[in-house]
Each structure stands twice: as structure tokens, then as C-alpha cells.
Amino acid sequence: MSAGTYTPRPGAAPLSRMIAAQAALETRMLLRNGEQLLLTVIIPTLLLVLFSSVDIVDTGTDEPVDFLTPGVLALAVMSTAFTGQAIATGFERRYGVLKRLGASPLPRWGLMAAKTLSVLVTEVLQVALLTVIALALGWSPGGSPAAVLLLLLLGTVAFSGLGLLMAGTLKAEATLAAANLVFLLLLVGGGVVVPLDRFPDAARSVLELLPVSALSGGLRDVLQHGSGLPWGDVGILAAWAVLGLGAAARFFRWE
Amino acid sequence: MSSEPGRQVVQVTGLVKRYGTKTAVDGLDLDVPAGAVTAVLGPNGAGKTTTIETCEGYRRPDGGTVRVLGLDPVADAADLRPRIGVMLQSGGVYSGARADEMLRHMAKLHAHPLDVDALIERLGLGSCGRTPYRRLSGGQQQRLALATAVVGRPELLFLDEPTAGLDPQARRSTWDLVRELRSDGVSVVLTTHFMDEAEELADDVAVIDAGRVIAQGSPEQLRRGGAENTLRFTGRPGLDLASLLKALPDGSAAAELTSGTYRITGRVDPELLATVTSWCAQHGVMPDGIAVERHTLEDVFLELTGKELRA
Numbered sequence: 001m002s003a004g005t006y007t008p009r010p011g012a013a014p015l016s017r018m019i020a021a022q023a024a025l026e027t028r029m030l031l032r033n034g035e036q037l038l039l040t041v042i043i044p045t046l047l048l049v050l051f052s053s054v055d056i057v058d059t060g061t062d063e064p065v066d067f068l069t070p071g072v073l074a075l076a077v078m079s080t081a082f083t084g085q086a087i088a089t090g091f092e093r094r095y096g097v098l099k100r101l102g103a104s105p106l107p108r109w110g111l112m113a114a115k116t117l118s119v120l121v122t123e124v125l126q127v128a129l130l131t132v133i134a135l136a137l138g139w140s141p142g143g144s145p146a147a148v149l150l151l152l153l154l155g156t157v158a159f160s161g162l163g164l165l166m167a168g169t170l171k172a173e174a175t176l177a178a179a180n181l182v183f184l185l186l187l188v189g190g191g192v193v194v195p196l197d198r199f200p201d202a203a204r205s206v207l208e209l210l211p212v213s214a215l216s217g218g219l220r221d222v223l224q225h226g227s228g229l230p231w232g233d234v235g236i237l238a239a240w241a242v243l244g245l246g247a248a249a250r251f252f253r254w255e
Numbered sequence: 256m257s258s259e260p261g262r263q264v265v266q267v268t269g270l271v272k273r274y275g276t277k278t279a280v281d282g283l284d285l286d287v288p289a290g291a292v293t294a295v296l297g298p299n300g301a302g303k304t305t306t307i308e309t310c311e312g313y314r315r316p317d318g319g320t321v322r323v324l325g326l327d328p329v330a331d332a333a334d335l336r337p338r339i340g341v342m343l344q345s346g347g348v349y350s351g352a353r354a355d356e357m358l359r360h361m362a363k364l365h366a367h368p369l370d371v372d373a374l375i376e377r378l379g380l381g382s383c384g385r386t387p388y389r390r391l392s393g394g395q396q397q398r399l400a401l402a403t404a405v406v407g408r409p410e411l412l413f414l415d416e417p418t419a420g421l422d423p424q425a426r427r428s429t430w431d432l433v434r435e436l437r438s439d440g441v442s443v444v445l446t447t448h449f450m451d452e453a454e455e456l457a458d459d460v461a462v463i464d465a466g467r468v469i470a471q472g473s474p475e476q477l478r479r480g481g482a483e484n485t486l487r488f489t490g491r492p493g494l495d496l497a498s499l500l501k502a503l504p505d506g507s508a509a510a511e512l513t514s515g516t517y518r519i520t521g522r523v524d525p526e527l528l529a530t531v532t533s534w535c536a537q538h539g540v541m542p543d544g545i546a547v548e549r550h551t552l553e554d555v556f557l558e559l560t561g562k563e564l565r566a
Contacts, residue, residue, distance in 0.1 A: 005373075006439040008410040011366030012337040021363040029351050096346030103311055103341040104364050105407070107333060255313075 012105030022114030070219035090175035143222035161244025168252030271318030
């Protein structure tokens with residue numbers, strides 16, 4: 001390189017370009033990570049195919065796929081916005097990636113916007129894949145697409161807040177363990193594949209307040225039963241969103 | 256614009272930074288001139304990284320003021336960040352990212368980045384290929400971190416121990432790059448606990464110990480000003496040292512170590528050497544085996560702090 005190569009010429013790229021580049025990089029990192037793909041793609045797909053074809057759990061319907069698909073969609077949102085994002089962000093924090101980007105021209109809110117975009121892009125891919133599989137299995141969805149979209153978005157916000165709270169406060173290894181454990185527990189106890197009315201009443205009234213129960217229950221009301229917007233579930237998700245994002249904003253540590 | 260003479264790119268006044276009950280930086284003053292390489296030299300735990308990271312906007316001072324390119328690193332972060340390049344002591348890269356991928360990404364965050372391929376070539380990162388960051392060697396990781404600091408064409412570069420863990424050849428290559436950056440007008444602040452790095456590379460050295468700057472100047476000034484140098488010669492036994500001392504500047508000392516072997520300590524410069532030889536000429540003495548022992552920065556440091564640098 002010749003003289004003058006390094007002559008200072010500083011400047012930030014346009015904000016939209018920075019955020020787009022950051023979102024693209026985050027999405028590539030996610031899709032390249034085998035464990036993340038297991039969580040976000042393989043497990044939801046397997047659950048959908050397996051439980052629709054084999055009568056393992058009594059779903060209380062003639063068409064198990066009509067019961068299962070909304071639950072698996074909720075699981076897909078949780079796997080990306082909560083589990084995947086918590087683990088990835090936890091390790092980015094541990095390895096100084098968040099710190100390093102904090103000294104770049106990309107503002108912190110821009111980094112968070114890029115993370116959200118990356119989560120949404122992944123969810124679009126998940127929902128498209130799961131919808132195609134469910135339709136092939138005989139799924140007949142009903143209800144308003146707008147209500148479905150609102151529930152999915154609200155669920156994403158709630159799970160992102162909780163995931164970032166975990167990533168920004170716990171050690172990376174603790175986040176890895178806890179995020180996977182929570183994923184497993186909510187998979188079983190969140191109305192994803194096991195209907196909540198299989199649980200005793202006392203347990204059920206608590207489990208119904210979980211974000212994944214609200215999301216899977218709400219999606220089921222709309223997609224399976226064709227109801228309008230389920231305000232109770234919307235309220236629960238909104239409360240988790242405010243709680244999670246508020247706590248994350250307050251307690252998140254960048255280093 | 257960066258090489259205006261006399262401009263300060265970093266001005267730290269009375270900086271205090273505490274972590275709990277531990278005071279990491281304790282009233283530190285530091286001025287960094289534009290267009291030069293400034294080394295912040297000190298043992299581990301002296302407060303080097305805390306000082307640098309306060310300039311980078313990562314830490315909020317508990318006392319004192321910090322101005323970088325005339326800006327407050329915390330309040331004016333959005334204006335400052337595009338203008339500085341930062342190399343952290345370790346990490347800073349996605350563990351699954353490839354070297355060229357990370358560098359291309361950092362380039363995209365800037366308006367007028369360097370040519371990424373040329374930079375990869377220059378830093379010998381081409382051999383990293385498709386290997387993810389976590390499997391690169393320590394030296395490759397260091398060079399990638401340096402590349403990400405440089406790629407945005409900053410005015411001011413902060414390098415935290417840029418050659419720690421590098422083999423001698425890679426160290427030389429990093430030093431060459433820092434010199435090229437300086438000659439193109441980039442101001443560089445680097446921390447190091449390697450004496451030779453400070454001596455080879457820096458125009459200006461700030462010696463830090465226990466959270467304070469205890470000496471600052473060019474390596475030459477520090478060697479001259481900080482430590483006493485020694486002049487030895489042999490001659491006739493029993494010279495009148497009291498008479499010799501009268502001719503020497505205050506603060507000099509003279510001793511006859513063994514019969515006919517003399518040692519003069521003090522600020523040994525050309526004038527002192529001339530004074531000694533002319534005194535010998537006046538007294539009919541032929542000073543044999545005149546030897547001047549010049550101290551290194553390592554000696555200066557030992558004298559200033561009472562400790563070894565890498566202890």
C-alpha cells in the first residue's frame with residue numbers, strides 16, 4: 001500500500017446501511033450456527049410432523065395438525081426471539097463483540113434494531129417453512145391474518161425482552177443453560193404440544209400466564225377456532241413485553 | 256488536519272476512576288499530541304487500559320475531565336466514534352465469523368473505508384481463509400483486531416497492547432504499519448508493557464504507575480532526564496576529585512572505585528564529557544578507557560517506580 005493510503009477520512013456510513021449490514025451479519029451468524037438451527041428449525045419441524053402423524057398426545061381434536069400448528073408457531077417464535085437471541089447475545093457480550101461494536105459508528109439502538117430485524121427475518125423463514133409443512137399435513141387455518149401477525153409480533157417483542165434481559169445480566173454459560181432449560185420447560189408446560197387442560201386447575205391457571213401459553217393459546221383461538229383478536233392473551237403478552245424490555249433496558253450490561 | 260503542529264488530540268486532566276474501593280486511576284494527567292505515536296507504558300494493573308477505555312467512551316470518569324478530539328467521549332459519543340479506531344486488548348469478533356467477513360462488515364459501517372482486500376494482504380490475513388475467528392491463532396486474532404480498528408480511516412487510533420502475544424516477525428510488521436499510519440497523519444495512542452516497543456515506535460512516552468503519569472517525554476528525554484548515567488575512565492591514582500567536582504554541574508558525583516579507576520555519575524551529556532576531558536588535560540592526566548553508560552527506558556522505569564516492568 002502506498003503513501004497516503006491511511007490518510008484520515010473518517011465518517012459513519014448512512015444509518016440505514018449500517019443497520020442493514022448488521023442485520024445481515026447477525027442473520028448469517030445465526031443460520032451458520034448448528035445448535036441454533038436445531039432449536040429454531042429442526043425441533044419445531046420434527047414436533048409438527050411427529051405429533052401430527054402419530055397420536056402421542058391427545059389433543060382433543062380430530063385433526064391434530066390444527067391444534068399443533070399454532071403451538072409450533074409459538075414455539076418457533078420463542079426459539080428465535082428468546083432462546084437463540086439470548087444465547088447468541090450472551091456470547092457476543094462475553095467475547096467483547098458488543099463492546100467492540102459499541103466503539104463503532106453503529107449506535108447501540110441501531111445494534112438492537114439490527115438484532116430485531118435479524119430475529120424477524122429468521123421468523124419469516126420459520127413461519128414460511130412450518131406453514132408449508134402444516135398445509136401438506138392437512139392444516140386448515142382460519143381467522144384473520146392481521147390478528148395472527150399482531151400476536152406473532154407481540155410475542156417476538158415479549159420474548160426478545162426476556163432473552164436480552166438474560167443475555168445482558170447472566171454469564172454466557174449460565175445463559176446457555178438457562179435459555180435451553182426454559183425452552184424445554186415451556187415446550188412442555190406452555191400449551192405448545194400438550195393442551196393446558198391436561199394439567200390440574202391450579203397449575204393451569206399459573207401456566208396460562210406464561211408468554212408462550214398466551215401466544216400459543218391466542219394463535220389457536222384465531223387459527224383453529226376463527227375467533228377475533230384474543231384480548232386476554234394480547235394483554236398477557238403486552239405485560240411480558242413491557243416487563244421484559246423494561247428490565248432489559250434497566251439491567252443490561254454491555255460488558 | 257491531524258498533523259497541525261501543537262494540537263492535542265487527547266487531553267486528560269485529573270482523571271479519577273474507581274472500581275468499588277479500588278482506585279484504578281488516581282488523578283491522571285495526559286496530553287497526546289496530534290500526528291504522533293504516543294505510548295502509554297506501565298506494568299500490569301497500572302491503569303493503562305482504564306485510561307484508554309475512558310478515552311474511548313467505555314468508562315465514565317469518577318473525577319477529572321477527558322477530551323478526545325475536543326469532544327467528551329461519553330456525551331459526544333455519536334460524533335466521536337466514527338473518527339476513532341479502537342483495538343481492544345482481546346476479543347471483539349463474532350466467534351463464528353471469518354476474518355474477511357468481519358473486516359468487510361466493519362468497513363460497511365464507515366463512509367470511506369480502506370480497500371479491504373489490500374488491508375487483508377498487508378496484514379497477512381489472507382491465509383485465514385474460511386476459518387472462523389474462534390479457531391484463528393492468537394496472532395491472527397490480534398492482526399484482525401488491528402485491521403478492524405484501521406479500516407474506517409480514523410484520525411485517531413487507540414491500540415491496547417497491539418503486539419501482545421505476537422511472534423517477533425509479526426511484531427515488526429505491526430510496528431511498520433503503525434509507522435505508516437503516522438506518516439499518513441493518523442495520531443496513535445498505544446498501551447504497552449514492552450520497553451522496546453515504546454523505544455522503537457513512540458515519539459512520546461507516558462510512564463504510568465499506580466494510576467498516575469509519573470513521567471512523560473520522548474524516549475530520549477526520558478533516558479536523559481529520568482535516570483543518572485555513568486561515565487567511567489582510568490587514570491593516575493589519587494586524582495583530586497574535589498577539584499574535578501567543582502568543575503562539574505550540581506548533582507554530579509565522582510568516586511575512585513579502585514586505585515586509578517574513576518566513576519562519575521550524573522547527567523552525562525556532551526558538555527559534561529568535555530568538562531571532564533579538559534579538566535584531565537589541565538591536570539596532565541590521560542583518561543584511558545572512557546566509557547559512557549547510557550540508561551535504557553527499562554532503567555528509567557526501574558528508577559521511577561522501584562519495580563520491574565513485567566513483574
